[in-house]
Amino acid sequence: MFLIKYIKEVFGAVKSLAIGMRRTLSYFVRPKEIITQQYPDERPVIAERFRGEVVLMHDENNEHACTGCTACELACPNGTIKIVTKFDTTPEGKKKKALDTFVYRLEMCTMCNLCVEACPTSAIKMDTAYEHSVFDRNKLTKKLNNEGSKIRSGVE
């Protein structure tokens, strides 16, 4: 009886190993199962909601919707955004707060989307760019508003 148990044990073990080997061989002989994505040659499909960096949207007249209210700066958990404001004079002669520089520090951003949620005028959004590597970390501190851009009329 002991011998039969022993032989059964050996055969059971060999069978379980053979099943595993059949599985790896089946992958070995089917190279079409390979899922490697050869990244720089094959570009991945990026989901449209992918959060890669914060951008300030400008339209064709180089106008944005940022009023400089600093809601995004307050919403940001780790001080990624710094809004520098200035005072514009409106045609009526009143002084009005406006955006001077939208400083965005990509190296500190965790892409949590809280600034986009907080923005009352939907001026900023998350962009899908994902290749952010640079040789100098100073380049990661970005100014998001374009040179000479101004606030779109009608945005309060």
Added chain:
Amino acid sequence: MWSLNEIVKSTDLKLNELFKPGMVFFIEAIIVALLAISLFAILGLVLVLMERKVSSFMQVRLGPNRVGPKGMFQTVADTIKLIVKEGMTPDNADRFLFHLAPFLVMIVAMILLAPLPFANGFQIWDINIGVLFVSAVSSVSVIGILMAGWSSNNKYSLLGAMRSGAQIVSYELSAGFSILAIVILSGSLTFSDIIQSQANGWWLFKGHIPALIAFVIFIIAATAETNRAPFDMAEAESELTAGFHTEYSGMKFALFFLAEYVNVFIVCAIGATLFLGGWMPLHFGDNTTFNHVMDYIPGIVWFFGKTFFLIFIMMWFRWTFPRLRIDQLLNLEWKYLLPISLINLLLVTVVAISGWHF
């Protein structure tokens, strides 16, 4: 006809015409050494690439494919990297042994090449105790591993080396017994005689089930003796980081790495010679047309084909199975492989005495 045997003989004749006998021996020794070293270099490059490709295909990925066409020069680039790397020696290491160990492991692998018949008459040394020589010399490599583990002054290395010692000493037994099975069947210790005895069929087929069992045990023991997964106790990446060669870097690490693959090649070549007929073509009984076609394929192709088939099987093991624990490894040897191979040896003797093999 083109054959390695002819080339060897004509070279020998030419040299004998030109030089004195002592000089001829010297020149021939140099030629053989050069051939052996270049074979090692090529084997290292080919086998490492093969392992990486086999593993990547089993793991549904592409593997190296950037350097050269289909990544063929990847291992060349790796070798250059290893050569130019700094070889570091840890503090308090036993410097002499630390530097000696990789060379010892490598030299053992090189000595093992001597009795291997690559093709008909193409053999460095057709020693009359070939099989005994191989099993004796192959046990020396454990000294190199123990040396490396001890001299590194690292606990991981020490544990790995001790595991390796226990493992190789145990598995020598069942490897020896499975080789003995073929020695009994063929009645000779000489490699060339063993191959000649397989002219009408390989021992794997001629020897019935006992030979098959011996073959399976040989493959398992060979995997264990070369310290490869699932028996890579000496390295055990997830337990001992890199085991006995944790502290080695640069070219000394490369020598361990190369020795591992050369050892794999050698045990597979021995397996192919003993069980699969070495350079002997595949013959089926009296089917003369088939046998004739098979004879046209040169012996060296047969030899390397069979060897690489066995190497593939060992790689297949490696990339499928989890690692055993050290006590389970010894259990497997002493409780399963050794009793089975002892009984198997008895069966083989009965088969050989009664002449039941073909």
Added chain:
Amino acid sequence: MYSTTEIVKQSTAEGEMVINIGPQHPATHGVLHFVITLNGETIKKVEPHLGYIHRSIEKMCESLSYRQFVYVTSRMDYLSSHINNHACCLVTEQALQIELPARALVIRVLMDELTRLASHMLWWASMAMDIGALTPFFHAFREREMITDIFEDTCGTRLTMNYMVPGGVLMDLHPDFQKKVHAFINQFKTKLPEYDELVTDNIIFQNRTKGIGYLSRESAISYGCTGPVARASGVSCDVRKHFPYAIYDKLDFKEIIDTGCDSWARYKVRMQEMRQSLHIIEQLIDNIPEGDFQAKTKAVLKPPKGEFYSKVETARGELGVYIVSEGATTPYRIKFRSPGFSNLSALEHMAVGGKIGDFVAVMGSIDLVIPDIDR
């Protein structure tokens, strides 16, 4: 000053040796440091050293508002970030008594279960790798990739989502969500038997895990183990069953309990949990109610004065979030009861007496995520 060798000589008995596993080691999957006393290969003592990845998340949370601190918790147990976020949102919602729309609840449960699946897949892969089989790692990542793609579509990120916000979820589901989840379910159902062929049925794997890392029911309770580790010791502790949150009380799923108490039992529990998670997803995926995905909340959340506690079942066990509110915009004190810490404390109990090989098998079976332990 003593040299290292002298210290080792002093602290160990005859024939014992001290070995460091970590902080950088292939089996610790992170910066965890174990000082192990060995006698030959047998483990005599295990001493975990923590703190290598301590980022003081609890202190950070005290200076962040109730909306902001949710994102930090994704970085605790990064493999179940959705579930961590869920716990933080639950405690804020409990404090402010926000009623969630039905759609938000269903989305939350779906995301939780997908996260649990992804986490268990990574555990399966890394446990097989610890034990020495390297191929399963890539096979598991193939399926896990489908889940991260689903997350990327809907949430915008792949690992640290910050998708759940107090009052619901950040964005509505992506239009392709149901299609992709169905594709994943189909693929995963064909691949799960392959997982079993490669690892579960393998005799070497079974021998490596059976009977090692014994943790009795009593010790599991006294060490405060939760999750699959405790359930494999026969403790019924699934928060989803006992303290149902979201819509878990309306769902049909089983709490997997095994009484094997060893690494093999923990392995089996997790494998069965993957099937249960799949079952939950199948129930919900075609029945997502229409409606809002977020309740109307105030822009600035100010919970009333008091103490609030909520707990969820992450892939590793029970995650508790305890908040002391002073009525301000930031919590006065926040404390996370992380499952990894308690489970790690039982490691010494499980590993002593085994071999080094057993140690990695036990460590693989309790599925440690180091940032969850250290925070």
